[in-house]
Amino acid sequence: MTRFIAKRLGLGLITLWLLSVLVFFGTQVLPGDVARRILGPFASPSAVNALNKQLGTDKSIFVQYLNWITGLFHGDLGTSVATRTSVSSIVFPALWHSAKLAILAFIIVVPLGILGGVVAALYEGRFRDRLISVGGLSATTVPEFVWSVVFILVFALWLGILPSTATAPPGSGFLTQIEYLVLPALCLVFVLFGYIARMARAGTIESLEADYTRTAVIKGLPYRTVVRRHVLRNSLLPTIAVVATQAGYLIGGLVAIELVFNYQGIGQVLYRAAIQKDFPVLQSAVLIVGVVYLVATLLADLAYSLLNPRIRFESSS
Amino acid sequence: MSDQRQRQVDAIRRHIGEVENDLVDELVAGRIDRREFLRRGSVLGLSLSSLGVLAGCAAPNVTRVSPPQTKPPKAGGTIRTGIVAPAAALDPIMISDEGGLAVLGQSAQYLVWSDKNLTLRPVLAESWTHDHTGRVWTFKIRRGVSFSDGTPMTAEDVAATFNRLSDPKVGSNALSNFDGVLSKGNTKAIDPYTAQFTLDAPNGNFPYLVSSDNYNSVVLPKNYDGGWDKTFLGTGPWKLESFTPNQGVSYGRNPRYWGQPTVAERSEVTFYAEEQAQTLGILGNQVDVVAHYSVSGGRALITNPDVRTTQFRSSSHRQIHMRTDKEPFADKRVRQAMALLLDRRALVNGLLATKSDYGNDSPFAPVFQSTNQSVRQRQLNVAMAKQLLEAAGKGAGFSTQLLTLTHFELPDLAQVVQNDVSVAGINLKLSILDPGSYYGSSKFGTSPWLDSTMGITDYGHRGVPNLLLTAPLSSKGPWNAAHFRNPQYDQLVAHYVAALDLGAQRAAAGKIQELLLDETPVMFPYFYYFLTGARLNVSGVETTAMGHVDLSRAGFA
Numbered sequence: 076m077t078r079f080i081a082k083r084l085g086l087g088l089i090t091l092w093l094l095s096v097l098v099f100f101g102t103q104v105l106p107g108d109v110a111r112r113i114l115g116p117f118a119s120p121s122a123v124n125a126l127n128k129q130l131g132t133d134k135s136i137f138v139q140y141l142n143w144i145t146g147l148f149h150g151d152l153g154t155s156v157a158t159r160t161s162v163s164s165i166v167f168p169a170l171w172h173s174a175k176l177a178i179l180a181f182i183i184v185v186p187l188g189i190l191g192g193v194v195a196a197l198y199e200g201r202f203r204d205r206l207i208s209v210g211g212l213s214a215t216t217v218p219e220f221v222w223s224v225v226f227i228l229v230f231a232l233w234l235g236i237l238p239s240t241a242t243a244p245p246g247s248g249f250l251t252q253i254e255y256l257v258l259p260a261l262c263l264v265f266v267l268f269g270y271i272a273r274m275a276r277a278g279t280i281e282s283l284e285a286d287y288t289r290t291a292v293i294k295g296l297p298y299r300t301v302v303r304r305h306v307l308r309n310s311l312l313p314t315i316a317v318v319a320t321q322a323g324y325l326i327g328g329l330v331a332i333e334l335v336f337n338y339q340g341i342g343q344v345l346y347r348a349a350i351q352k353d354f355p356v357l358q359s360a361v362l363i364v365g366v367v368y369l370v371a372t373l374l375a376d377l378a379y380s381l382l383n384p385r386i387r388f389e390s391s392s
Numbered sequence: 393m394s395d396q397r398q399r400q401v402d403a404i405r406r407h408i409g410e411v412e413n414d415l416v417d418e419l420v421a422g423r424i425d426r427r428e429f430l431r432r433g434s435v436l437g438l439s440l441s442s443l444g445v446l447a448g449c450a451a452p453n454v455t456r457v458s459p460p461q462t463k464p465p466k467a468g469g470t471i472r473t474g475i476v477a478p479a480a481a482l483d484p485i486m487i488s489d490e491g492g493l494a495v496l497g498q499s500a501q502y503l504v505w506s507d508k509n510l511t512l513r514p515v516l517a518e519s520w521t522h523d524h525t526g527r528v529w530t531f532k533i534r535r536g537v538s539f540s541d542g543t544p545m546t547a548e549d550v551a552a553t554f555n556r557l558s559d560p561k562v563g564s565n566a567l568s569n570f571d572g573v574l575s576k577g578n579t580k581a582i583d584p585y586t587a588q589f590t591l592d593a594p595n596g597n598f599p600y601l602v603s604s605d606n607y608n609s610v611v612l613p614k615n616y617d618g619g620w621d622k623t624f625l626g627t628g629p630w631k632l633e634s635f636t637p638n639q640g641v642s643y644g645r646n647p648r649y650w651g652q653p654t655v656a657e658r659s660e661v662t663f664y665a666e667e668q669a670q671t672l673g674i675l676g677n678q679v680d681v682v683a684h685y686s687v688s689g690g691r692a693l694i695t696n697p698d699v700r701t702t703q704f705r706s707s708s709h710r711q712i713h714m715r716t717d718k719e720p721f722a723d724k725r726v727r728q729a730m731a732l733l734l735d736r737r738a739l740v741n742g743l744l745a746t747k748s749d750y751g752n753d754s755p756f757a758p759v760f761q762s763t764n765q766s767v768r769q770r771q772l773n774v775a776m777a778k779q780l781l782e783a784a785g786k787g788a789g790f791s792t793q794l795l796t797l798t799h800f801e802l803p804d805l806a807q808v809v810q811n812d813v814s815v816a817g818i819n820l821k822l823s824i825l826d827p828g829s830y831y832g833s834s835k836f837g838t839s840p841w842l843d844s845t846m847g848i849t850d851y852g853h854r855g856v857p858n859l860l861l862t863a864p865l866s867s868k869g870p871w872n873a874a875h876f877r878n879p880q881y882d883q884l885v886a887h888y889v890a891a892l893d894l895g896a897q898r899a900a901a902g903k904i905q906e907l908l909l910d911e912t913p914v915m916f917p918y919f920y921y922f923l924t925g926a927r928l929n930v931s932g933v934e935t936t937a938m939g940h941v942d943l944s945r946a947g948f949a
Contacts, residue, residue: 119567122568238676
């Protein structure tokens, strides 16, 4: 197992380095000049040149990459060219905001999705199955920003029971923060439920038709025990993979939701950095999202191997 | 007029200059109204008391409109305002966006405030005068003012502020405004409360360049060396409580403020990355005020019964340039035809929900006092457009590219223009870029904006048309996307800029307007209004078309 983890970590580090190269040089091809972007199109050329010199963006991109990567090894993510504050003071609070929203969404959608999938599988082909499968899939196909606007209109503007923004006032308590996060989390539940439920349904159906389930039923185990002990454990394997891949999306991919709810998560940080050509922030934020993806998939692999002994034994041998 | 009032008027007229007396004559003759008199008089430095007395000379048939009665707000409470998120670091010298200047104006102040009617009001300057050429301007600085850290503000701080802004090595965002107007070292403190500006050339509208219209020109301490976003240092009514980048700012009353204390006890400013979220914010009661919204992004607010919209004219507009040195627009008849095919009424009514003035293909917006209103308004005339195209050998139409950027209603405007000109067989192929790609380096040869055959560009508000007359239209203008070169035009603009009295400005403006109508290097379809939204229980919010929001008198009913 240790070897398995070490191997995955090594591959992860190589992936991150490749990502850093890709992100750095990829962002350089974005059109426009950094100082021009900050000062606006109508600023005088001398003002633009002076600012580029101040920011160090007049140096060659290789020197800039070297400076950035050296800083990373020293734990310094650099300084935002747009806000002139440290990148870590922008990225880490945003990461925490995104994590809070992702955790709340996960707490709601994972049990709900698994339960929905299992119920659909147990009633395969019947009304409940169709309701869950078609309903979940339909909800998934609606873009998240549409759900955002619909929920704000209904719950914030018409009913007036929830806030239209996701950012709680400074110093808010735990419950107030939850109250502010409910609507964006609900949007995510609607978007993710269909995926998770479908995976759980497929896994459950496969397990229900497996020989070991038939044997357990024939030997006289109560049906609930069969489902709980033999079906669920096996049916969760594909679901875990789906949940893990959604973790990265929840941390870095919620640009639309974060913009509509004016929530300062990583998605909004990425969006603003791309618009402002704030490369230090953009590069670090992408790298952090990459780390989140890697950690999530590593944890998923570990969970997978714990639930499936074959993986454990293959990796050991 | 009573004898006593007449004596007062005569006494004032004996002490004011020739240019100021000409202005009073214009008022007496009924050629300008009271509002225009007050606006121009404020630029020339006439004191408020003198303006009040002299305004009594106005012809008796002048209509006076009372301002709408709103309940004065009660003291206390926290006023919550939504603004567009600042695009860059909050450095007064570098700020170039609406969000940034809105934050800047909460705790820092200008020598002069240019209000929504473009009338200048003294703030850190108590009064100002000019020499007979309009090249030397002297400002009396207010006494008893200190920065929020307790340091007294003097003329030395004023001189240091403007020398810093006009220094090419510093690279301030105000440089383009001061180019050819004010050079580094030419602002001097004559005594602790007198600052003098010696200009590169005479300029009749100079006070606008030290006003809130030149938004980088807040007065900072003479030893300022960056780091403003740590302190929000200034002489203004609000003092920083907390600032979270990309999120917002909280303010309390500045105990050292020289003026009246703020009505509300606190102010919270929330940053919005998207206008849609800002609209939902005020509708969902998350903010009390939306400092600025556009028709394209905030249409829902215009008719919402819970939100009161304040609107006023501005010089913000879109320019549709046509390359005068390149086919198919090298012949001015083709350019005239394009402008005649534009259905401005449909644009204003549809695209801008009537929240706009018509443009007349020159930078002279109706809001400018010097705009010559006698110049005829260009109207839709398809038959004449077809005749002109025929005469120019383009009767069968032509194809070219129309370039623009993803910014507010610009892509929609491009589609409307494409549709309007298609009736004459003109095929415009639309190319819509993101702002970074569109502006490129903003230098000729490497900027799609400046190199395109035809393009649509957004221009923000200015208090006077000076910069709009030079940078995008003069022969050496750095933003001359139409590549328009006309010595006669350059000469007329030089006359306009140097003119001190309103009559001379209007005469020069009329000639410029006629010349631009004839040449049509750029189409100016409309000048849109500045819109502010506030919840019904809020009053006392003052905004400017530049994007400033003064919350010092704002509060709840």
